[in-house]
Amino acid sequence: xxxxxxxxxxxxxxxxxxxxxxxxxxxxxxxxxxxxxxxxxxxxxxxxxxxxxxxxxxxxxxxxxxxxxxxxxxxxxxxxxxxxxxxxxxxxxxxxxxxxxxxxxxxxxxxxxxxxxxxxxxxxxxxxxxxxxxxxxxxxxxxxxxxxxxxxxxxxxxxxxxxxxxxxxxxxxxxxxxxxxxxxxxxxxxxxxxxxxxxxxxxxxxxxxxxxxxxxxxxxxxxxxxxxxxxxxxxxxxxxxxxxxxxxxxxxxxxxxxxxxxxxxxxxxxxxxxxxxxxxxxxxxxxxxxxxxxxxxxxxxxxxxxxxxxxxxxxxxxxxxxxxxxxxxxxxxxxxxxxxxxxxxxxxxxxxxxxxxxxxxxxxxxxxxxxxxxxxxxxxxxxxxxxxxxxxxxxxxxxxxxxxxxxxxxxxxxxxxxxxxxxxxxxxxxxxxxxxxxxxxxxxxxxxxxxxxxxxxxxxxxxxxxxxxxxxxxxxxxxx
Numbered sequence: 001x002x003x004x005x006x007x008x009x010x011x012x013x014x015x016x017x018x019x020x021x022x023x024x025x026x027x028x029x030x031x032x033x034x035x036x037x038x039x040x041x042x043x044x045x046x047x048x049x050x051x052x053x054x055x056x057x058x059x060x061x062x063x064x065x066x067x068x069x070x071x072x073x074x075x076x077x078x079x080x081x082x083x084x085x086x087x088x089x090x091x092x093x094x095x096x097x098x099x100x101x102x103x104x105x106x107x108x109x110x111x112x113x114x115x116x117x118x119x120x121x122x123x124x125x126x127x128x129x130x131x132x133x134x135x136x137x138x139x140x141x142x143x144x145x146x147x148x149x150x151x152x153x154x155x156x157x158x159x160x161x162x163x164x165x166x167x168x169x170x171x172x173x174x175x176x177x178x179x180x181x182x183x184x185x186x187x188x189x190x191x192x193x194x195x196x197x198x199x200x201x202x203x204x205x206x207x208x209x210x211x212x213x214x215x216x217x218x219x220x221x222x223x224x225x226x227x228x229x230x231x232x233x234x235x236x237x238x239x240x241x242x243x244x245x246x247x248x249x250x251x252x253x254x255x256x257x258x259x260x261x262x263x264x265x266x267x268x269x270x271x272x273x274x275x276x277x278x279x280x281x282x283x284x285x286x287x288x289x290x291x292x293x294x295x296x297x298x299x300x301x302x303x304x305x306x307x308x309x310x311x312x313x314x315x316x317x318x319x320x321x322x323x324x325x326x327x328x329x330x331x332x333x334x335x336x337x338x339x340x341x342x343x344x345x346x347x348x349x350x351x352x353x354x355x356x357x358x359x360x361x362x363x364x365x366x367x368x369x370x371x372x373x374x375x376x377x378x379x380x381x382x383x384x385x386x387x388x389x390x391x392x393x394x395x396x397x398x399x400x401x402x403x404x405x406x407x408x409x410x411x412x413x414x415x416x417x418x419x420x421x422x423x424x425x426x427x428x429x430x431x432x433x434x435x436x437x438x439x440x441x442x443x444x445x446x447x448x449x450x451x452x453x454x455x456x457x458x459x460x461x462x463x464x465x466x467x468x469x470x471x472x473x474x475x476x477x478x479x480x
Contacts, residue, residue, distance in 0.1 A: 001082075020051050023096070027157070028104050030085040038150065040198045041165050043078045044072055050092045142383060146186040149194045150356055154187060155347050155375070160338060164188070164314075165195045167336045168272055171309030172302020174295070174335030178315045180451030182376035182409070183340045185316045189274050192314060204233045209277035216280060219287050220246070223255040223294070227263075231275065236266050252294045259298070264307050272312045279317040285320045296334055319449035320416065342373030351378065353384030363392055370396050371406075372464040374451070380405055400469035410470045413450065420446075427452060428475045431468045436461045 027047060028039045039047070049059040056075065060067035075092060082099075083089045090098045141147075145156045167173050175192075179185050193203040206229055208216070215221045224240060231238045243258045262301070264271070281288040295315070301308040313335070345364060352359045359367065371377040384390045384405060398404035402411065417424040426443045430452075436459030439447070444460055447453045452467055453460040462468035 020048060022103065023051060023099050024048065027082060027085075027099060028156075029152075030102070031081050032152075032413065034085040038194075039078075041195060042074055045243060046074050046078055047095075050075075051096060051412065076110045095262060099296055113216040138418075147184070147191060149187070149191040153379075154191065155184075155343055155350065155351065156191075157343075157347075160188070160340060161191060161195075163336070164192045164338055164392075168192060168196050168201075168312050168314070169199065170312075171270075171306075172299060174299040175312075175314045175338060176335050177314065177338045177340065178319050179340035180320050180449065181318050181412075182374070183451070184375045185318070185340060186276055188340060189276055189314060189316050193272060193274055196270075196272045201272050202234060202267055204230055204271065204273045205276065206230075206233075206274065207276045208280045211280070217284050217287060219290050220251040222291065223289060227255060227258045229260075230263060234263065234267060234271070236263065239455075240352075241301075252290060252297075254393070255294060256298070259311070260307065264310055267310070270310050272314065274314040274316070276316045277318070278315050282317075299334060320451065341373055343378055344373060348373060348378055348382075352382055352385075355382040356381055357385045362471065366396065367392065370465050376409070377406060377464075377466070400466045401475070406466060406470075410466075413467075414471070414474055416450070423447065427471055430460055431462050431471045432475070435459075 001397050015391070024044060024047060028044075032038050046059060049056075056067045056071045079091050079095065082095060086098055086102055087096060141151075141153060164175055164177070168457055177185055177188060189205070193205060197203050206226070211222070211225065215225050224244065227240055228238055239262055240258065243262055244254045246254070249257070281291060295313060298308060299310060299313065302311070315335075345368065348368065349359060349364060352364075367378075367381060371381060381395060381399075384395055385392060390405075395405065399406055400410070401407065412477075417427060423443060423446055426439055427447060430437055430447070436456040438459050444453070444455070447460070448455065452463055452471075454463050462471075
C-alpha cells in the first residue's frame, strides 16, 4: 500500500500528515467526548477497513463476520456516531476528509516539519498529537491509583492494547501482563475487561492484593475463595458445599470440578477472569506452584474442550517482586506475554495539554531526560506543573532528592535494593559509569525487572537521570 492509500489524497500538503493511527485515535477521542463511550474493537476494524478503501465484503472475509452485519449493524451505527461527534453527516466514502479537516482545525495550528528539515530551523513548538480538550483544572485527578478506561487521562498504548484484546477474543486465551510497579498494570486490566465487555463477554476482576494472609498461605482456602468470588461476580448461587469433596479429592480437583461442572455450564457467553497482583503469591512457594499449575491446566484443557475455551485468563504481576525470590520462582511460561512500555513523547504531550501544561520541545526533552516515559513519574510531574504548584525548573531541582515529589517512590526502590547487597553494588556500578556497562545476565534481569535500567545492546545504563542522581547520592551517603 502506498502513502496515498494509507493517508488519503494530499490536500494542500496536509493530508499526508494525517495517518491511520492519528485518525483512529482522533475518532475515538471525538466519540468518547460526545457519547462517553469508546469505539469497540469491531468498529475500529470497520473504520480501518474503510480507511483503506476496503469493501464490506473484503472486511467480512478478513474478520469472519457477515458483510451485511458489518454494513447495517456496525457501519451504519459507526457513521451515525461519527456524524454526531463531528457535527456533519459523514459516510464510508467521505469520513476521511471530514476527520482530517476537524483534526487540522482543532489541533494542528502549526504544520508538521518534514524529517528532511534540519532541527536547527524547526519551530520550537510542534504539536505532536491533536490535543484533547483540557479537563477543568479543579477536576484534574491526582496521580495515584488506576485510571478508568473511559477517562481522558487513560493513555492508549495502541500496540499493547490491541494485542491484549485480540488475544482475549481467542478461545481459551491466557494473557500474562508484567511490568515494574506503577507502570499502569491495573489500569490496563480495566481497559481489557471493558473491551471484552463490549463484545458481550462476562468479566470478573479479582485483586489478590486484597486477600487476607491466612487465605494466601493455604491452597484450599485460596481456591474456595476463588470459586466463591467468581460465583458472586457472575451472580450465580454459591454451591461450594455440593461440589467440594475434601475427603477424596485435592483442592485443585475440586476447584476444577466447580468450574467445569457448574460455573462454565451456567454462563452462555465467554468469561474473562482477570487476576490482579498475582505476585502476592510468589513468596509462598508451595501455594504458588499448585495455583499456577491449576491455571495452566485450565488453559491447556481449552485445546480439546469447547467448554474450557469459554474461559479466558488475564494475569497481572509486578516484576520487581522477583528480587527477593530465587530466579526460578516465577510464573509459568505459557500464554501471551505482554510487557507494558513507557509513554512516548506524543503521549506525554497530549497528557500535558489535558493537565493545562504547555511543554515546548526543549522542555519536553528536559522532562523526559529526567524521568523517561514512566507513567507514574510523568503523571505526577504533569499534575504539579498543571496545578501551578511548581515550575519545571523547581520540580527538576529536587526530583532526585528525598524532599522532591518522587521521594517516597525512590526510597521504596532503595529499601528493596538493600535486601540484596550484590544487586545494590551492581546498580552503583551502573549509575557511576559514564558509558553503558556490562552485567551478568541474572543481575541485568533483576535490575531491569525493577525498572531501574535500560538495555543498550548487551550493556545497560540508568533508566533516567532521576534514578542515576538519587542512587549516586545514596551511595555517597553510605560511603565512609
